Amino acid sequence: MNQADLALAMGLAPVLVAADGGAEAALSLGRTPDLVIGDFDSLSPETRAALPADKLIHVPEQQSTDFEKALSRVAARGVLALGMTGRRTDHELAAWHTLLRCPSPRCIVIAEEDIVFLAPPRIVLELPVGTRVSLFPLLPATGRSQGLHWPIEGIAFAPGQAIGTSNRSDAPQVVLELDSPGMLVILPKTCLDAAVSALF
Missing domain, CATH: 3.40.50.10240 (Thiamin pyrophosphokinase, catalytic domain)
Structure with missing residues (x-):
């Protein structure tokens, strides 16, 4: 700190x-x-x-x-x-x-360098195009996305199996929908305001 x-x-x-x-x-x-x-x-x-x-x-x-x-x-x-x-x-x-x-x-x-939070069931993030968006599962998870360069639909995320680090936004709005809890979202620290607006 x-x-x-x-x-x-x-x-x-x-x-x-x-x-x-x-x-x-x-x-x-x-x-x-x-x-x-x-x-x-x-x-x-x-x-x-x-x-x-x-x-x-x-x-x-x-x-x-x-x-x-x-x-x-x-x-x-x-x-x-x-x-x-x-x-x-x-x-x-x-x-x-x-x-x-x-x-x-x-x-x-x-x-x-980053901010990290647990993804809610659905979140809409207003991000500059090209922003790094990383997803890291703490538990098995599936979901859908809009606005990501590599969509997450069809991926069975799980520790030691499949992770979603170093993705990026392809649109000004990124939508994530997760079917179960346990996914960490990692963004650059410059996205703090966007994350606060989306979460709080």
Whole structure:
């Protein structure tokens, strides 16, 4: 997470919820979280003591990640998530697991170059022609598309079988229809506004 990405996200979603040690990252960038949710195993005692008690939601169970603890307890139309990618691979894989486990509220993960979200049953994206559109299945999936250079109809997507990375838009509007949940959509970060408009 960096200052530019935080400012970008806060411009669209002005309530800042930190997942456990994410509070430290937010504070280092000059932002005090509105809430901190997690098991607090990565929150320093000093930071915890400095935050008002009513901003802290302690969830001690260890069966879920802090991202899942936070996402499952946020009542919002949509969530923009930062700091989930680019460092530890196991944490990044856990983030995609969390998107699958918590389809509501809808969540867009902002990464270094891309944005990633779980596809709803139907989505209409307004994108510049030639935009990279990647689809990555976390579960077996089938569907239909309009506006993609390589249509997805007839493809049995599944991990280890068929994926849909590095497709691209051939029209200003891309329509995706999925028959079941579990498909990640990956777009360039410049498409954040389009994704927010389509999802939220």
